[in-house]
Amino acid sequence: MGVLDELNAGARADMEERRALTGQDELARRIEALPPARDPLPAFRAPGIAVIAEVKRSSPSAGALAEIADPAALAEAYARGGADAISVLTERRRFGGTLADLVAVRARVDIPVLRKDFVVDDYQLYEARAAGADLALLIVASLTDRELAGLHATALDLGLTPLVETHTADEVRRALDLGAALIGINNRNLDTLEVDTATFARLAPLVPDEVVKVAESGVRTPDDVRVFAEAGADVALIGQALVTGGDPVAGVRAMKEAHRG
Numbered sequence: 001m002g003v004l005d006e007l008n009a010g011a012r013a014d015m016e017e018r019r020a021l022t023g024q025d026e027l028a029r030r031i032e033a034l035p036p037a038r039d040p041l042p043a044f045r046a047p048g049i050a051v052i053a054e055v056k057r058s059s060p061s062a063g064a065l066a067e068i069a070d071p072a073a074l075a076e077a078y079a080r081g082g083a084d085a086i087s088v089l090t091e092r093r094r095f096g097g098t099l100a101d102l103v104a105v106r107a108r109v110d111i112p113v114l115r116k117d118f119v120v121d122d123y124q125l126y127e128a129r130a131a132g133a134d135l136a137l138l139i140v141a142s143l144t145d146r147e148l149a150g151l152h153a154t155a156l157d158l159g160l161t162p163l164v165e166t167h168t169a170d171e172v173r174r175a176l177d178l179g180a181a182l183i184g185i186n187n188r189n190l191d192t193l194e195v196d197t198a199t200f201a202r203l204a205p206l207v208p209d210e211v212v213k214v215a216e217s218g219v220r221t222p223d224d225v226r227v228f229a230e231a232g233a234d235v236a237l238i239g240q241a242l243v244t245g246g247d248p249v250a251g252v253r254a255m256k257e258a259h260r261g
């Protein structure tokens, strides 16, 4: 089994445990009581580069990255640095995250929050929205066209903005066929875990101008941000560099200032 298949299987098993405790109908009731989700797209389309700053404790590629005892404090620091959205890795087994991290982040910041996980079932989207997320990740490589279309439709029905993640030209075509308004191009191959930062520049020309493009993985420095922006990125999603950089406020600010548009 490849890394991505393992992550999906683990995420599904963990989800089934949670579903046994809280049914989807209960989540739907909780969602009804919430204010509408925030729309991240206007900020992502504004001149200059937008930054999604990630709460990431560990990863399959790097192992332990940062302890992050208080994810809400980290998110608040990112917001002070000018982040346009916060990504919260809620996967437990390899990333050390939980939905409770997302709930805490949501309670502390006003900017949009992304649930970054291995979404294979509508239930996870209900959980994301009930926890206060505004966006949810859908990884094209994990899903058949039918699954992808179903999850994309559910996300939109719940008011979530789906970030549709791709890594190959064929996956970009599938994301466009879906009508995705927000497409991530991940420089990391999720099976080999190798990062090739040329991936974004190779695939971005396949995505029309009106679709918002997110450069994901391997964005380490302000110079990297400038290079991705010049290759067409509207948004940079940054994890490792920010959680290991020591000063998250200054870290985000420097990334944002790298490209003013």
Ligand SMILES: O=C(O)c1ccccc1NCC(=O)[C@H](O)[C@H](O)COP(=O)(O)O
Pocket (backbone or CB within 6 Å): 003, 007, 054, 056, 059, 060, 061, 062, 186, 188, 190, 193, 216, 217, 218, 219, 237, 238, 239, 240, 241
């Ligand atoms: O980060 C990993 O090792 C990883 C492995 C397998 C699946 C997903 C993985 N990461 C999720 C991400 O997409 C990144 O956290 C995100 O793009 C930020 O990347 P970075 O700035 O390089 O931490």
